[in-house]
Amino acid sequence: NLLLADEINRSPAKVQSALLEVMQEKQVTLGDTTFKLDLPFFVMATQNPVEQEGVYQLPEAQLDRFMLKLVVDYNTKEQELEIARRISSGNFEKINSVITHEDLAELKKAVKAVHVDPQVEEYMIELVNATRNPNEYGLDEIKDYIQFGASPRVSIDMFKAVKAMAFMRGKDFVTPVDIAYIAKELMRHRIVLTYEAEAEGITTDEIIQKVLETVAIP
Known part of the structure; x- marks a missing residue:
């Protein structure tokens, strides 16, 4: 239901073209076969704004498919301390589902x-x-x-x-x-x-x- 495209500006043109299809049509085409995706489906992507080596220009048509663009700043000192502690200790809480498909459908209504x-x-x-x-x-x-x-x-x-x-x-x-x-x-x-x-x-x-x-x- 959720696709995370990490550092999307490192994806070559063919990958970006495939991503356009999945974002617009909610389907993936492989050769002569088309696969419909389960709904709800949405895409989140990250983009490295600093490095210029090995990156590709994102076409306006692809950017326009994203509803929102969030600018993520540095973490606060407290947040960064917590991140470092968790990673160094390997102490991560088990991730559990917090909402069902039915709940999400009701929220959309x-x-x-x-x-x-x-x-x-x-x-x-x-x-x-x-x-x-x-x-x-x-x-x-x-x-x-x-x-x-x-x-x-x-x-x-x-x-x-x-x-x-x-x-x-x-x-x-x-x-x-x-x-x-x-x-x-x-x-x-x-x-x-x-x-x-x-x-x-x-x-x-x-x-x-x-x-x-x-x-x-x-």
Whole structure:
């Protein structure tokens, strides 16, 4: 049910192509045979942002398949101490299942039932559109930094993700706060910057933050 693709940017083109199929179609093709995967199925991937030797450029089409991109920082001192202690002693707790397929199905139903006001829906579309047409929102200062704005898949995923975010925060309705909380994770890997932005050290997170600060909140 869970595929972990470790250091995905070390995978050659054929592997990445196969991963695209499994993420989109939930199936694997081997020769003339197609194998359907059990549901639920989702992919988590890690990417080494430092090393450049032996890595492959990830195509935008593949990045766009991932709903979220999380930036993992260093551990806290306390976390690192606990990691080192566990590894050195070999003292790991037995991993047990904490949820069943039936439980997950019920949670999915509950998340789908979270209410999104039409004005909030329109606000999400405005945020995505602002990355494509910054001039319409008075964002002239960032227009030269964006080569390609967020794709339509962002809008689809945002409608799903904000419901889950509201649900995890104990609410049965979505607010703009829920959207702001997860907007960078949804869009940072789906906005393509210009060479000018890269030369000036501008990041997609900075672009998204400017959009959040500018687009009118309902």
